[in-house]
Amino acid sequence: MHVMDxxxxxxxxxxxxxxxxxxxxxxxxxxxxEYNPNYNEELLRKAYEFGLWAHRHQQRQSGEPYFEHCLNVxxxxxxxxxxxxxxxxxxxxxxxxxxGYTNEEIEEEFGPQIALLVDGVxxxxxxxxxxxxxxxxxxxxxxxxxxxxxxxxxxxxIIKFADRxxxxxxxxxxxxxxxxxxxxxxxDVYGPLANRFGMARVKSELEDLAFKxxxxxxxxxxxxxxxxxxxxxxAYLAKIIAPxxxxxxxxxxxxxxxxxxxxxxSIYRKIHIRNKPFEEIYDLLAIRIIxxxxxxxxxxxxxxxxxxxxVYERFKDYIAMPKINGYQSLHTTLVDKEGHMxxxxxxxxx
Numbered sequence: 577m578h579v580m581d582x583x584x585x586x587x588x589x590x591x592x593x594x595x596x597x598x599x600x601x602x603x604x605x606x607x608x609x610e611y612n613p614n615y616n617e618e619l620l621r622k623a624y625e626f627g628l629w630a631h632r633h634q635q636r637q638s639g640e641p642y643f644e645h646c647l648n649v650x651x652x653x654x655x656x657x658x659x660x661x662x663x664x665x666x667x668x669x670x671x672x673x674x675x676g677y678t679n680e681e682i683e684e685e686f687g688p689q690i691a692l693l694v695d696g697v698x699x700x701x702x703x704x705x706x707x708x709x710x711x712x713x714x715x716x717x718x719x720x721x722x723x724x725x726x727x728x729x730x731x732x733x734i735i736k737f738a739d740r741x742x743x744x745x746x747x748x749x750x751x752x753x754x755x756x757x758x759x760x761x762x763x764d765v766y767g768p769l770a771n772r773f774g775m776a777r778v779k780s781e782l783e784d785l786a787f788k789x790x791x792x793x794x795x796x797x798x799x800x801x802x803x804x805x806x807x808x809x810x811a812y813l814a815k816i817i818a819p820x821x822x823x824x825x826x827x828x829x830x831x832x833x834x835x836x837x838x839x840x841x842s843i844y845r846k847i848h849i850r851n852k853p854f855e856e857i858y859d860l861l862a863i864r865i866i867x868x869x870x871x872x873x874x875x876x877x878x879x880x881x882x883x884x885x886x887v888y889e890r891f892k893d894y895i896a897m898p899k900i901n902g903y904q905s906l907h908t909t910l911v912d913k914e915g916h917m918x919x920x921x922x923x924x925x926x
Contacts (some may be wrong), residue, residue: 586632590632593641593643597628600647601621601647604650604663605617605620608654611657616661616664619660622686623667624667627646627668630668631670631674634674636746636749642674645670645746646666646669652666652738653734656738658731661731662734662735664690665735668682669697669739673698679695692728692732693732693735696729696732696735697735697739701739737766737773737778740766740782745785756790759786759790762782763782763841770782773899774899774903780839780841781839783839783841783842786841787841795844798844801854802840809837809860812916813835813863816912817834817863823879827875831876832864832865833863833864833865835861835862836861836862836863837860838861846860862919862921865922866923868924869924870924873895873922873924876922877906877908880920883910885911886911887908887911891907906921906923907920907921
């Protein structure tokens with residue numbers, strides 16, 4: 577193909593991708609604007625256009641344009657309410673690894689901060705992908721690498737969480753042998769690390785997605801059994817929550833109370849660690865109480881401890897000792913009159 581024809585072809589491909597993804601980028605901007613009115617749209621647009629051009633000829637194993645992944649990583653980072661620099665780095669996180677661009681070129685275009693983040697994510701990915709390492713040593717090295725990069729900039733880890741989360745959501749398109757390796761690595765490295773960072777939602781989704789692939793039979797069976805108990809679960813939650821809400825109103829505490837089932841992998845682990853059948857695992861539910869002020873957290877803790885019997889050895893005070901990402905909450909486990917346990921988390925609105 578003539579050089580000019582190749583340039584024309586690249587430009588046409590790029591423009592076609594712009595038509596496809598410009599609305600998604602606008603949605604990203606809208607999402608960011610909701611929590612950060614001082615966001616840097618110029619930086620984000622530049623990163624979007626640069627990343628889209630760099631990946632313009634690449635496809636995912638699903639057949640989708642590769643940049644679909646980069647945009648989804650950015651959307652996840654926006655859900656986490658990250659800053660503009662981190663989201664821009666998310667849009668660019670695979671450029672050095674998967675295209676002809678170098679980290680020096682990223683630094684020249686976007687500055688040292690974004691170049692540092694992109695380089696950190698690239699190095700973690702490189703360690704994870706070294707097939708010559710045994711599974712155990714690869715996971716250990718990945719974990720150490722993450723800790724090292726965290727010491728330089730915590731945001732490297734956050735971008736990698738978003739990257740792994742989207743990759744796990746689309747893992748069905750990866751060859752079966754690789755699926756198992758990625759699922760086990762996610763379970764053993766990324767899930768526990770997300771927990772250490774206080775990122776409960778990310779941890780839960782990563783572990784459940786990994787569970788789906790490393791033991792699909794158990795995953796499907798457990799999901800079915802939990803769905804069958806949905807009505808009973810909702811009735812039980814309503815019964816537990818009602819006295820709490822009454823007590824809060826009596827003491828003029830403005831709070832939101834809601835319940836949720838624990839995630840599948842958490843229940844799976846309880847069954848295996850305790851060596852009990854599903855029917856005998858009672859602490860499958862968690863209740864969240866969202867209050868207005870930090871001091872109300874401790875007051876509400878006293879109220880719920882008066883209503884139900886607390887399991888003191890399972891109490892955790894993440895307000896006095898926040899998690900590494902700043903997460904603050906009180907965690908307590910209560911026992912009802914029938915002897916069933918339920919976890920309660922008390923916190924302010926994030």
